[in-house]
Amino acid sequence: MATRKIVINPVTRVEGHGKVTIHLDEEGHIGQTRFHITEFRGFERFVQGRLYWEAPVIVERLCGICPVSHHLAASKAMDVIAGAEKITPTAEKMRRLMHYGQTYQSHALHFFHLCSPDLLFGFDAPVEKRNVFGVIEAYPDVAKKAVLMRKFGQEVIKATGGKKVHGTGSIPGGVNKNLSKEEADELKRDADTMVDWAVEALELCKKIVNADAKRLLEFGTFESNFVSIVAEDGCMDLYDGNLRAIDADGKIIFDQVKPADYLDYIREEVRPWSYMKFPFIYPLGKEKGWYRVGPLARLNCATYIDSPIAEKERKEFMALGNGRPIHSSLAYHWARLIELIHSAEKIRELLADPDLQRDELVVTGKKKNSAVAWLEAPRGTLFHHYEVDDNDQITMANLIVSTTNNNEPMNQVVKKVAEQYLDRKKITEGLLNHIEVGIRAYDPCLSCATHALGRMPLIVQLFDHHDDLIDERVRG
Amino acid sequence: MSQETVTFTLDGVKVKATKGQTIMEAADAAGIYIPRLCWHKDLPSGGNCRICTVMVNGRPAGSCLFPVEDGIVVENNTKQLKDHRCQVVEMHFIEGNHYCPSCEASGECELQALGYYTQMLTPTSPYLRPKYEVDASHPDVYIDRDRCILCGRCIRASEFLDGKCVFSFEGRGIHKRISVNAEHNLGETNMEASDRAATICPTGALMIKRTGYRIPVGKRRFDIHPIGWDIEKKKKSG
Ligand code: SF4
Ligand code: FES
Secondary structure, three states: OOEEEEEEEOOOOOEOOEEEEEEEEOOOOEEEEEEEEOOOOOHHHHOOOOEHHHHHHHHHHHOOOOHHHHHHHHHHHHHHHOOOOOOOHHHHHHHHHHHHHHHHHHHHHHHHHHHHHHHHHOOOOOOOOOOHHHHHHHOHHHHHHHHHHHHHHHHHHHHHHOOOOOOOOEEOOEEOOOOOHHHHHHHHHHHHHHHHHHHHHHHHHHHHHHHOHHHHHHOOOOOOEEEEEEOOOOEEOOOOOEEEEEOOOOOEEEEEEOHHHHHHOEEEEOOOOOOOOEEEEHHHHHHHOOEEOOHHHHHHHOOEOOOHHHHHHHHHHHHHHOOOOOOOOOHHHHHHHHHHHHHHHHHHHHHOOHHHHOOOOEOOOOOOOEEEEEEEEOOEEEEEEEEEOOOOEEEEEEEEOHHHHOHHHHHHHHHHHHHHHOOOOOOOHHHHHHHHHHHHHOOOEHHHHOOOOOOOOEEEEEEOOEOOEEEEEEEO | OOOOEEEEEEOOEEEEEEOOOEHHHHHHHOOOOOOOOOOOOOOOOOOOOOOOEEEEOOEEEEOOOOEOOOOOEEEOOOHHHHHHHHHHHHHHHHHOOOOHHHOOOOOOOHHHHHHHHOOOOOOOOOOOOOOOOOEOOOOOEEEOHHHOOOOOHHHHHHHHHOOOOOEEEEOOHHHOEEEEOOOOOHHHOOOOOOOHHHHOOOOOOEEEOOOOOOOOOOOOHHHHOOOOHHHHHHHHOO
């Protein structure tokens, strides 16, 4: 089928770079949409030959925004390699604290820096205004709190990992430090405020959404399966648990899948036009097996949340679905803020736990040669799989990062938005903005998900159905 | 036995020393730190790294080898020598593959500490990026030649402290590398984790396995005090 192709490149305000192409047929209807990711960091090759205890510190450099997720996922895998079947309560709680600190700061960053400009000013507001500096000018109080919330999350990370970015706190079999009484007291002073501010952020988001609910909740919406980790009783758990998948009606596809069995349930498809693979639920096949991960998936999959304010908010949120999962793309923002509250509640709970001041930090046991571990990173489920030889060197690493898990959904959101907003004669600034808003709901972290090199200008190209360039628009 | 005392000038200050001491030993006793990499207190001097070079009566000399003499004039803290040291440190970073951010020796590494001490900035010459394989064949110790600065401490420690002969140098010039006295790799030698050689490397080139990152950031050797602090504090406390 002959198609015209529109290229939008890159999507601003997502980490790294992406490119969007929309393929039109002869009548100008949307054929295929593709979200191309064109950056390569090659970390899977990078760790080959390295010693296994180095992995948590090497892989955390995959990402400048959620390094802790990689640090902890690799550590959990290396627990298995080091034969630490169960780490000590102090080690697990230190890691959880680090993880909630990371989630808190990442979600706060996402909401205020990446998403609030769209919501506060409207998707059509000029780019010059619709950015974090616009928020600082128009809503100085919101902006100030955002800065302090991020700072708090970073302080939690520093207290557990030794540094605000790229710490070393988690090691195979445990952690290298506990939390001193002084460190705990210091953080406790702000813990209540951080819960309050997270609640305020959610209230703000709900107010904006409710004012224009129909348009916003239908924006870029499509139905899908969802995957996330849950605890054994189905409780939301961002740090540990087993995998659950539900279909578009909320029916369980599989549940309580253990990390070591992941290949029986999740496989990755390679498509020739993309460097990023396409994971799918293996028993359902490539066509039907794609799924969404991240805050919305976690809310949809979880049976309940074990922190009171977040649980109350979860119930209110889930009511939107009338007994079915929520499918709206922009509901990701709402779900993210419920998790923001949950993280703050968890941090507060952990800071009061005397186990954090105990000294049992590391355990080891009989070494193993293969390990799979996962956790729920801010953007979604993160898989780490390693093979290690008898010399302790890593021979194979496979990472399925959150953004890769959400690869097909991001193609889908582009398609939906294009169907809703494409003016087939011209590439409008409006279309471009709307596509960005759609993709940003999924919060792709392109720098860690991808392959290939290079920075391209923001470029919009229009091709006719012979694939000839007939229009071009370059921004910034 | 009475020891003969000599007096020499170090950066314009009269310093008393015992005959037979090296300039470095005498400076240490006087609380003056001269940067060093291949020297180690439990080993005979190797004279390999040349970081410790000072001017003796206007001519360069390795202070870890050169004995004090009555009346010599030694310069240590001059711009020329400081620049020279910074360049030598920089050359190590260029000739090896030193990925400090993920290296398990970070914070404990004497090369990294000297980078800070000499205020080294981004290297001014291109990285050579040599290619080496990690030798992890030994059950408890591994060699990462990316991080080896050819100081020879492990060679001397194995010989003089462990009574073995596990390491030696092979090749010349830019091809020089640390090698093991076995047909293929470290696993074939009689090295043991309890050998002094196993913990004497100034960088992360020769490491005990499975102990990495056990010390939290903030508590590592050079997080607490800069290199040379232990020597300079003698002077401050008088
Ligand atoms: S392995 Fe370490 S101790 Fe041995 S020569 Fe290299 S840097 Fe020096
Ligand atoms: S310390 Fe003197 S030459 Fe290395």
